[in-house]
Amino acid sequence: MQFQGQILKMTSYNDQPIQYYLNLSGDLIHMNELLGREISIKHTGYQCVNCALDKTIYRMGFCKSCFFESPYASDTIIRPELSTAHLGIGERDLDVEKQIQLQPHTVYLAYTGDVKVGVTRNSQIPTRWIDQGATFALPIARTENRYEAGMIEVALKEHLADKTNWRKMLQDDFEDEVDLADFQKKIKEYFPEDFQKFYSEGENMWKFDYPFSKPEKVTSFTLDKNPEFTGKLVGIKGQYLAFDGGNFMNVRGHEGYVIEMKILN
Numbered sequence: 001m002q003f004q005g006q007i008l009k010m011t012s013y014n015d016q017p018i019q020y021y022l023n024l025s026g027d028l029i030h031m032n033e034l035l036g037r038e039i040s041i042k043h044t045g046y047q048c049v050n051c052a053l054d055k056t057i058y059r060m061g062f063c064k065s066c067f068f069e070s071p072y073a074s075d076t077i078i079r080p081e082l083s084t085a086h087l088g089i090g091e092r093d094l095d096v097e098k099q100i101q102l103q104p105h106t107v108y109l110a111y112t113g114d115v116k117v118g119v120t121r122n123s124q125i126p127t128r129w130i131d132q133g134a135t136f137a138l139p140i141a142r143t144e145n146r147y148e149a150g151m152i153e154v155a156l157k158e159h160l161a162d163k164t165n166w167r168k169m170l171q172d173d174f175e176d177e178v179d180l181a182d183f184q185k186k187i188k189e190y191f192p193e194d195f196q197k198f199y200s201e202g203e204n205m206w207k208f209d210y211p212f213s214k215p216e217k218v219t220s221f222t223l224d225k226n227p228e229f230t231g232k233l234v235g236i237k238g239q240y241l242a243f244d245g246g247n248f249m250n251v252r253g254h255e256g257y258v259i260e261m262k263i264l265n
């Protein structure tokens, strides 16, 4: 079996365990079915997620010029607190920024080996948490737009991590049960005063079950360093494919790469 196309981040379906689909130019390949199989991946080119040209990918699937020009790669994607669409002020393209920013957002706690705080559009729940490889996630505030959620996140990340430590997440040797609700009560006092009204207690805690077991070690490879790779797929967590020998590939980190993929046996 052979596939080829542009990599986009894996699509997931929250089941027990989570079902993953590799997205190659829109073809969805059900990766859970390939667990235990030998797979080869060969990097053959690029296709920017914005302009579709065969230009070296700079970041987040964008070529360098698109990364610095597209409203889908603007600073507010990474730093929600910089959002200004609610004031009618645009950064790169006000219409697109209004669509992204002026919709309900959730501030959450997630456990990925550490407790971290994050922000997501409601429409990205629970995908956002699965992409991070979170074991647990708990909404702690519900806001009307991205700016409000970002302001809460900024205040809370003085006291909590806001980035996933991917190595720790993949090592998978952490507690089975983390009381995020208890954590939420402890950090309530750090909510900025004007944003207390968005605080939301008593929401359901999400728990995720990945097709994954603790690896003997964790090393990651990229197609830049290793343009042809062959290995046996042994697990999937977050946006990482786990191969035998503790080799990991971050699929999301390869958005915009064009590959050939073969299922060998």
Ligand SMILES: [Zn+2]
Pocket: 048, 049, 050, 051, 052, 053, 055, 062, 063, 064, 065, 066, 067
């Ligand atoms: Zn481009």
